[in-house]
Amino acid sequence: MQFKYKIIDEKMDLVDGIIEAMDIDAARRMVFDNHWQVISLSEVNSLDSVITQKIQGKVKYEAVASFCSQLAMMIRSGANMVRGLDILQTQTEDKRLKAALETIFRGVSRGNSLSQSMRDCKGALPDLLINLVGVGEESGSLDSVLTSMAEYYERENFIRKKISSAAVYPVILTSVLIVLILFFINFILPEITDLLTQNGQSLPLITQVIINSARFLRNNALYILLGLGAAGLGFVRLSHVPKIRYYLDALLLRVPVLGKNIRNVIISRFARTLALFLHSSIPIVHILNSMENILGNEVPRFAVMRVKERIIQGETLTLAFGEEKFFDPLVIQMMSIGEETGRLEELMADVANHYDNSVEIGIARMVALIEPIFTVVIGIFAGAMIISIALPIFNMSNIGK
Numbered sequence: 001m002q003f004k005y006k007i008i009d010e011k012m013d014l015v016d017g018i019i020e021a022m023d024i025d026a027a028r029r030m031v032f033d034n035h036w037q038v039i040s041l042s043e044v045n046s047l048d049s050v051i052t053q054k055i056q057g058k059v060k061y062e063a064v065a066s067f068c069s070q071l072a073m074m075i076r077s078g079a080n081m082v083r084g085l086d087i088l089q090t091q092t093e094d095k096r097l098k099a100a101l102e103t104i105f106r107g108v109s110r111g112n113s114l115s116q117s118m119r120d121c122k123g124a125l126p127d128l129l130i131n132l133v134g135v136g137e138e139s140g141s142l143d144s145v146l147t148s149m150a151e152y153y154e155r156e157n158f159i160r161k162k163i164s165s166a167a168v169y170p171v172i173l174t175s176v177l178i179v180l181i182l183f184f185i186n187f188i189l190p191e192i193t194d195l196l197t198q199n200g201q202s203l204p205l206i207t208q209v210i211i212n213s214a215r216f217l218r219n220n221a222l223y224i225l226l227g228l229g230a231a232g233l234g235f236v237r238l239s240h241v242p243k244i245r246y247y248l249d250a251l252l253l254r255v256p257v258l259g260k261n262i263r264n265v266i267i268s269r270f271a272r273t274l275a276l277f278l279h280s281s282i283p284i285v286h287i288l289n290s291m292e293n294i295l296g297n298e299v300p301r302f303a304v305m306r307v308k309e310r311i312i313q314g315e316t317l318t319l320a321f322g323e324e325k326f327f328d329p330l331v332i333q334m335m336s337i338g339e340e341t342g343r344l345e346e347l348m349a350d351v352a353n354h355y356d357n358s359v360e361i362g363i364a365r366m367v368a369l370i371e372p373i374f375t376v377v378i379g380i381f382a383g384a385m386i387i388s389i390a391l392p393i394f395n396m397s398n399i400g401k
Contacts, residue, residue, distance in 0.1 A: 003018070003024065003027040003041055003042065003043055004016070004017075004018055004040075004041070004042055004043075005017060005018075005027070005038065005040065005041045006038075006040045006041075007038055017099075017102070017103075024041070024043065027041060028041060058096070058123065058124055058125075058126075059094065059096045059097045059100055059124050059125055060094065060096070060097075060157075061153045061154075061156050061157040061160065062153075062154075062157045063092070063094040063096070063097040064097075064125065064126065064129065064149075064153045065149075065150045065151075065152075065153035065154040065157060066092075066150075067088065067092070067097060067101075068129070068146045068147070068149045068150035068153065069146070069147070069150035070088055070091075071084060071085075071088065071146055072142075072143045072144075072146035072147045072150065074087070074088075075142055075143040075146070076143045081108055081114065082105070082108055082109055085101060085104055085105045085108060086105060088101055089101040089102060089105055096124060099124070100118075100121045100124040100125055103117065103120050103121050103124075104117040104118055104120075104121065105117075107120050113134070113137055114133055114137060114142070115130050115131075115133045115134035115137055118130045118133060126153075126294075127290075127293065127294075128149075128273070128290060128294055129149055129153075131290055132145050132148075132149060132276070132277075132280055133145060133146070133149075135280045135281075135282060136280070139280070139281065141280070144279075145280060148276055148279060148280075149276070152272060152273070152276055155272065155356065156269070159265060159268070159356070159359060162359070162360060162363050163265075163363065166363045166366060166367050166370075169367060169370060169371065169374075170370050170374055173374040173375075173378060174374075176378070177374075177377070177378050177381060180378075180381070180382065181381065181385075184214075184385050185214040185217065185218065186218075188385075188389070189210070189211065189214050192389050192392070193211055203392055204388070204391040204392060204395070206384065206387055206388050206391065207388040207389075207391060207392055209388075210384065210385065210388045211388075242298070245298050246298040246299065246302065249297045249298040249299050250298075250299050252297075253297070253299060257362070257365065257366050257369060258366065260362060261359060261362040261363060261366060262297070263326070264355045264358045264359045264362060265296075265355075265359050266295050266296065266297055266300050267327065267328065267331060267351075267355050268351075268352050268355035268356050268358075268359060269294065269295065269296070269352075270291065270295060270300065270327075270331075271331065271348045271349070271351040271352035271355065272348070272349065272352035273290075273291060273294060274287065274291070274348045275345050275346075275348035275349040275352065277290070278344060278345040278348065279345055284311060284317065285308060285311065285312065288304055288305075288307060288308040288311070289308070291304050292304050292305060299326055300326050300327075303324040303326045303327070306323075306324065307320040307321055307323075307324060310323070316339060317335055317339055317344075318332060318335045318336040318339055321335060330351070330354075331351055334347045334348065334350070334351050335347075335348075
């Protein structure tokens with residue numbers, strides 16, 4: 001259960017937030033254990049819980065990378081963990097990270113480990129980061145782990161920004177096309193329709209089709225919007241069904257150009273994460289358990305699950321992955337060489353860099369293809385509208401002669 005509190009903390013600051021406890025008495029004990037002065041404490045209803053979760057959300061990768069880098073630097077300098085978190089808390093400008101740092105600071109101040117305090121942020125920080133921080137605390141290499149995680153999330157953020165930048169152009173062109181159609185339907189077409197109707201002239205087929213389509217859209221706009229909304233909601237719900245999600249992800253990987261880029265992004269993420277785990281000396285089965293949740297696609301996730309079962313049965317990493325068609329031969333060959341030479345971590349990092357370059361080239365090609373495709377689509381719509389207006393006007397002028 002979640003409880004909403006408003007308290008005065010040890011610094012005499014007014015603070016409010018959410019804690020999770022078994023019941024109201026347990027929540028009250030948690031607050032009193034921190035020596036806070038309670039102003040209010042009440043159970044969070046379901047609506048408040050949804051709103052709070054939506055507002056807090058996940059911390060952006062850019063902010064996560066900055067947090068890891070700065071905390072690693074403070075640990076290397078010999079600064080006290082509590083002091084370092086306090087400094088980061090005052091310096092950060094990202095609201096979500098600031099809220100997470102408040103939770104982490106309180107947890108570490110109470111004597112909890114850094115990883116446990118990060119886990120108390122309730123999903124604001126990535127599980128991968130939390131798990132590796134726990135490994136770093138146990139092995140005494142926390143600063144090294146945080147530095148590696150900073151590099152990892154900087155690269156993930158870079159790839160995400162590349163993909164977002166590639167999506168900007170089609171979004172702009174689609175918006176222009178929608179505005180163009182709405183302007184034509186609401187302002188130009190009614191005037192032309194009235195003029196042609198008054199003359200009693202028979203309309204060309206293309207003009208009649210566009211007029212009928214525009215009339216249908218105007219008369220049923222609300223139902224169309226509701227239908228699209230219901231279809232979108234139904235699609236989202238269906239996509240959460242494991243079997244349907246698998247087929248949708250498999251279909252996405254078969255889309256020309258886009259599917260290849262998605263595959264390259266996943267393989268790059270897989271190789272970089274594997275190198276990161278190997279650097280932290282984590283057993284391979286634990287590595288694959290964590291891999292299942294970070295690949296972002298059901299097809300490779302099931303592949304990794306099957307690989308894990310084969311490794312448990314005694315197969316080598318190369319043989320287990322070699323039976324999965326999702327992974328390219330290059331990845332399998334590098335695994336084989338890495339296992340033979342003991343340089344698996346290094347070679348997986350090289351594989352990740354190779355696929356990163358492939359992703360950048362692939363995104364550039366995709367953008368280069370999108371531009372002429374959208375230009376042709378807009379040209380077809382614009383040409384159809386111009387022809388639908390011009391044809392009856394030419395017919396009128398010919399009749400007049």
